[in-house]
Amino acid sequence: MAGLPWICRACRSVASTRGRTHNPTVSRRTVSTNTRFLHISEEVQQAIAEHRPVVALESTIYTHGFPYPDNLSLASRLESLVRVNGGVPATIGILDGIARVGMSAEGLIQLVSSAGKPGLLKVSRRDLGFVCGLTGADGKPLNGGTTVSATMILAHRAGIRVFATGGLGGVHRGAEQTMDVSADLTELGRTPVAVISSGCKSFLDIPKTLEYLETQGVAVATFADGRTGAVEFPAFYSRESGVTSPMVVRDEVEAARVIYAHAELGLQSGLHFANPIPARHSIPHRQMEAAIHEALGNAALAGATGAASTPYILAKIKELTGGKSVVANKALVEANVVRGTKVAVALGKLEMERADRHDRPESQVVGPGASNFTSTGVSLGVSAADTEAPVTASTTTRTLEPPPPSDAAASAADLPAAVFVAGSLNVDLACDFAPRTGSVAHGPELQTSNPATIAQSLGGVGHNVARAAHLMGANVRLCSAVGDDLSGKAALDALAASEMSAAGVKILPAESGSRTSQYVAINDRNKDLVLAMADVSILEQTAEASALAQSFDNFWLPQLQHSKPSHLVLDANWPAQHLARWLQAGKHAGAQIAFEPVSNVKGAALFQLPKPYSLDVFPDPSVHLATPNTHELVALYQAARASGAFERMDWWEVIDALGIPSTGARVQMALATSSDLVDRGIPQQSIQLLPFIPSICTKLGAQGVLLTQLLPANDPRLSSGEYAPYILSRCTNETEETLGVGGVYMRLFPAVETVKAEDVVSVNGVGDTFAGTLIAGLAKRGTGARVEELVDLAQRAAVLTLKSTESVSPGLGTLRLLL
Known part of the structure; x- marks a missing residue:
């Protein structure tokens, strides 16, 4: 199935199946x-x-x-x-x-x-x-x-086991004459699937529908949705129907318990959980009843009966409600899908918890969904302010060990991935100053304790890029390292919870001095940064005998050689020594290599590789794509110049073949981009880097993205009228055939959306989201995919993250079909 990764399908085998033997419940x-x-x-x-x-x-x-x-x-x-x-x-x-x-x-x-x-x-x-x-x-x-x-x-x-939909069919009004009863009801009586919907369509006979379901032996309940006392069965467009629900469940966990018990008893009938439409979209019951009576009357006059009656009635209801019914329909089906997914997740945790208790000594059980790594209960994505009691670490040290392969998926490391992302994986802690009621303090006081809300999440450039590509449907493996500590355990648990594979995450032993990367941000009451501290030393081990060097040879390199990914993304958190290894291994595997500079200082490592390593130039470059911001682009340029890269003869031969006149191309660059960018030297510096990095997407923030590419000889874009405005130069000398240089493509993509300042939630991860989406598109579209066709989509993804509290917006999945 295109775009749905093997490695992501297997990721839960890393955390949720380790250490288990026979599971009588799940095996059904x-x-x-x-x-x-x-x-x-x-x-x-x-x-x-x-x-x-x-x-x-x-x-x-x-x-x-x-x-x-x-x-x-x-x-x-x-x-x-x-x-x-x-x-x-x-x-x-x-x-x-x-x-x-x-x-x-x-x-x-x-x-x-x-x-x-x-x-x-x-x-x-x-x-x-x-x-x-x-x-x-x-x-x-x-x-x-x-x-x-x-x-x-x-x-x-x-x-x-779980099916989410809009609404059920049911017993039609007047069924005593027509015998019009939906097959949905009899199916619920004989097929053991839990159906979450907003009840039956409101133009049906709700009391008779519930009576028929009872006769069929179907368990029926309504989600209380915060209500107490008697709860009415919903009437699809309305939260109430005037009919009391047979049973009530408070939440998804209770629904999961019912489904679990139902299956354990061997019952072969279905279950129906009615989820009331969200209150803000509910149409008053009396108003809907008036519209329904009129629609039913029109249906009778039109002779719409049997299967033809439902679409006719729905169309008439849409007309009579002025389209409100359509809006309500979308809202309720979305709410049902969310509710149904949460029920399925709760059911899975319940089954795993029961399986753990069946398979392990009682003293080892640490609760639903807990990992077998440690018994500390530490997890990511939970605010410290929301916990009932302080989290304390166990005094017993337990070593983090890679899980054994599951029977279902073998080892996740043995499953190939199309995209490898090698880079940092951090545990991020956001400490938001939370003064007590009545306090006028704007920020925390130094040299003392301050009240705060502390939230944990996963971060790191490598993780963010991989997460974005994963959400966009790419088959991704994150290659990083964590320490044998509580933060490492939390990071692995969070990866499993987000359905990402941990097969490429190496656990470095405590004796090596390795600590899981952490980033701590201290914010004032407006969540503006006051101070940040970062410990990312785990990827900075440079000695050949270091645990990191050994991990490359024994852990990451075999996976890369086995998968032969189409794309490899490297972030600059690796020191030059290990960056060189990744570049060499990626090129040998035949991967298209993308480079994310991370920062001005770290990005310079690309031109500081230890001897005998050096960057190859076009037409067989070491790096194919880079995604710097303007400051990182300047830093890359300066590092290249300082290293003597612009004095190399192979660099000069490519530059000379680009066809740029000796007088420069300032006017052409200004027309293709803007006078401001030319004055800052952004297009000029991009061109000089092209022999080493033939495709550069420079992120300009609110100004959009500048794409500069070195086109190969005979590229159809060179002779296309559609692309003519973006062709800055063409090769005009005899080296076109020997070097394969065709010309320079330069295009400024405006920002896809103007985001108001008040709508910006966090800039963290925005650039990483852009890079991950871009790589996902190139990997999924395969040979012939063009960067310029994906820039706007990557910008849209970045905007979603800009408006999100998370480092990568979970909403990226809404863009997947655009790939």
Whole structure:
């Protein structure tokens, strides 16, 4: 499945399966073998095998609920919501006569783009055999969106326990005459899948629907959603229906407990958890009832009955509510998907907790979802202010050890990755000054203790770049190091929780003096930085006999040689000695190498490699892409000049072949960029670096991005009218054939969005997000992918992070389909 990484599918095997033997509960989740008529995606199969939370999503809402491309946008949004909340989405539909559990981006686009066309079918249980077994009038296989009943069947075949959707079918009003009862209800009576929805459609007969579900033996409950006392079953667009819910659950954990007990008892009926629409989108029940009565009357007059009645009634309700019903529909389905994912995550933790208690001595149990590394309970992403008691470390030292491979996924290190990111992994602590009520103090007082809210998160340039690429769907492995300490344990736990592989993270022994990198920021009451402290010494070991040097030879190099990734990203936190090793190994593996300078000082290491290492130049450069900001670009230029790189004959031959006149090209540069940038020397310095780095994306903040590229000879862009405004120069001498130099492409990409100061949450990780998104796009699009086609998308991703409290915005998944 394009863009869905093996290594990310396997990442939970690093943390959640170590040290376990037989698990009688989880082993029931098995994946049916793919057949001629059923295909379960690799990602879903892997997630099921590793006991990770999977959430089924139906496709009728896309094929018969919304027009194209609105339905595609919704599909992307819902899958992203599942991923952001810790689950794996499994969109289910029928494509080319095959029932698919987990659809690729290409397949989903193919399915939903035909919405509204007569050949696209609405598939229930009764239709599955027909749609998969027959062809259309044109002799081609059939396509269809699956309803709740068909989705339940296929989800169950795949071993998926939780299904989130908008609303159920039910007993139609007047069913005593028409016998119109949705197949969704009978399916719930015989297929053990938990369905989270906002109840049945409000134009149905809710009391009769609940009665029918009781007859079918279906467990029905409503989420209290903060309410106490009697809670009413929701009426889809409205939070209340006038009908008391049969049962009530307070939260996702309680729902998970019900599902777990239901399965343990061997019950083969389904469960329905009704999630009320968010209050701000709820339409008053009386207002909806008036619109429904009118819509039902119009349907009767129009003769819309059976399967045709629902779309007719929904269209009429949309008209009568002035479109409010459509807005409400989107809001409730998003809320249901989030709720369903949290239920699936809670269920997975519950199963793992019970499995741990079954498999380990009671004294070793440390709680749901806890790692087997230590018993300290330290984790990332939890604010110290939110904990009920201070976190204390155990007095017993336990060594962090790499996990043994799981039966389901073997060792994650043995699974190839398309993108390697080698760089820093930090534990970041943000200490926000939190003065007591009534205090006028703006910032912390020196030389004493201050009240604060302390939050932990993962950071580091390497981690941020890898995280961004991972969220954009690339198959990523982060290569970094942590110490054998509490911070290292927390970092590994957090990686597992974010569904990223820890296979490339080396745990360096305590006796080597290695400490997990940490960054501590002390902020005032407005969260503006007062002071920061950083300890990143773990990657600064330069001795050949150091633990870091040994790790490269014995740990990272074998993984790189095995995977042969298409792309390798290096951040400048590595000292020059190890940076040289990575460059040499990456080139030998055939990877396209990108360089993230990190800072003015650290970026200079690229031109300070120890002998006999030195950077190769075009047409076979050591580095293919760099993503500096303007200050880092100047530092790179100065380091290159200081090192004598601009005195090399091979550098001069390439520069001379670029076709830039001896008088310079100031006017052309100013037209391609801006007079301000030319006055600052940014385009000129970029060009002089091109022989060593033939593609440079200089991040200009609010001014956008300047892309400078060395184009090879015979590149079609050199003769394209579309690209003509950006071709700064062309090779005009006889070296075109011998050196392969074609010319210089220079283009200033304006910022994709003007972000107001009040909307900026944090600048941390913005540049890393840009780089990670860019690399993800190049890796996923493969041979022929062009940087200029991805710059605006990478900028959009950076804007999401700019508005996020996290170093990489979890919302990046919403952009994945654009790749």
